[in-house]
Amino acid sequence: MRETTLRDVADLAGVSPRTVSNVVNGYARVTDATREKVERAIAQLGYRPNVLARNLATGRSGQIVVVVPYLDTPYFAELLQGIIPAARKLGYNVLVDQTDGDREHEHELIGRGSRRFLFDGMIFSPLGLSQEDLAVRDPDLPLVVLGERSSDGTFDHVGIDDVAASTDAVAHLISLGRRRIAAIGDQPYPTGEAAQLRTQGFRAAHAAAGRPVDESLIISTARFNRVDGATAMAALLDRADPPDAVFCYSDLVASGAIHALHQRGLRVPEDVAIIGYDDIEDGRYSSPTISTIQPDKRAIAQMAVDRLVKRITSPSPVPGVEWRAEHRLIARESTLGVTS
């Protein structure tokens, strides 16, 4: 049996298809009598508009897509908790896609692909993509970039001040009297911009305290996840002069590092203090609880959606905005120890 269409409803109600459309969309002025007739017909036939057809006719889909590297990274999952309701409130439906941090895939998504037509705009958190890659993006696609890139003026960028936040984190370790501070999570140019900014903060904090940086304590990892954190920590502990504190570039890395420490029977923070980044829920429940940098996720989410929708609805080109959310240092047990 065929799906009922606008025309079927129109026939039953004795009006033109256009009028049914007007009722369905709440458009224009429709007399109460007409509206009621049409609504009765709709109910009777169980009519539902075909969004596909509507989208084709209007050229817009009412959907925005949020593209993240990994859905199983709690930071993104938590960010989405802010993005989804914010977008819904503005009448947009949110769908999520993941790239596995794969450069090809990311490229395809921001490039001039045919999926373009499915979405009115995109909130994108790049990982494998370098700044140059971003240049080949589809200029038609309203875009808000999350994270650490800076905008070239044709899209918006929303994030926190990574250098300042990282400086705060490391300064905290220094203020606790730690002498040999390692960093886990650096990544080489050109793709690891987030990581490089954090390393920059790491250096800045040392400089501000008049301390030299031991370059051998800056450890690169492929990803910001637990496995890599544990592996890097284990490697540090195998050395003759292990660190007494570690700045981890994400809470997941920190969680992995703590795991590696516990496996060797070392105590956090007595033997090694750990600070993470992102403030995921996990860190508030782990043992010890993880000191971290807390970005204002709600503000980031709200801002990203606002900017994107502005971009979608504005007929004229919108200048790219660089927007920094607040961040806070949250000191917990992994640096302060158990306080009671």
Next chain:
Amino acid sequence: MRETTLRDVADLAGVSPRTVSNVVNGYARVTDATREKVERAIAQLGYRPNVLARNLATGRSGQIVVVVPYLDTPYFAELLQGIIPAARKLGYNVLVDQTDGDREHEHELIGRGSRRFLFDGMIFSPLGLSQEDLAVRDPDLPLVVLGERSSDGTFDHVGIDDVAASTDAVAHLISLGRRRIAAIGDQPYPTGEAAQLRTQGFRAAHAAAGRPVDESLIISTARFNRVDGATAMAALLDRADPPDAVFCYSDLVASGAIHALHQRGLRVPEDVAIIGYDDIEDGRYSSPTISTIQPDKRAIAQMAVDRLVKRITSPSPVPGVEWRAEHRLIARESTLGVTS
């Protein structure tokens, strides 16, 4: 500037639009000469097919949606890691939506809404919806349900044997000599079916060991998350006769419970043994590592996608299948203690 269309390409290549379509879709036999002409024109104009138009014409969208209660629940995030590649391999794009476990919202998604047209099928993990609610679903929508419901024969159901798995978990605690075993995560009828099956397993294990069940040790929670786990555990510890082991209905609940124990200076498993459910990555890294029930997530994901695609592509009605994936008991530190 207008987006280039099939017709533009046809004009430039000197062929009919239909032929361009054939080339684009790899349809039919097209001579190499023609194909090359067309491809040159496509490249020259930077043509990309309008998926919206294609979808309208074909009536299919090539997208499937995975609907989960909460994206920030690691179990779902991990499951998606299996679903997304499996679906991609079959030519489907996966989009994710979350319901917040809200019954209204879930209802809307499986009902006869207009979003129906955006997706060829749905993999759905219900939470707030009761078995009766599922009955009002859109019969046209190919559907695979994850989790604990049983199928009414009009859709497929994929999950593990929750009763058996829960029995295994509790039997493990009993075998370790624990005497007062609590359960955290029960939920009342009619929505909390997953929880009820686990409670059933909890009872079954007691019965098998010839032990009575202390009903007061079965604690209900609103969700399977950390906060609720911590709160419930704290309440148990406030009692005169606290348990010496707890079966938590998810690893998140277990994580919360362990947190509550540590806050009181109690040791896991020496004072209280904890077992969780789901085997999320978190539990492999926490201190102590969390014993758990490991569902075969990869198999669940693969099966869900296979069944859904079969349903989408089959012209005739497909009978509903009830499919159970394997599960394993993984004993870690939270029940065995630190072994070295």
Next chain:
DNA sequence: ATTGCGCTTTGCAGCGCTGCAAAGGACTAT
């Protein structure tokens, strides 16, 4: 009685693509 106004309703065309079936063309068999 005629004109003009404002509101509601309508008809038309078209969004860009594909399904279908038939037309065209090259080539082989008779």
Next chain:
DNA sequence: ATAGTCCTTTGCAGCGCTGCAAAGCGCAAT
């Protein structure tokens, strides 16, 4: 030379909806 066959290419119509602008209509003003 003619008919038949097979493969490639095409034309048409339509997916179901909305933008646009004009038509219809009731009512007040002249």
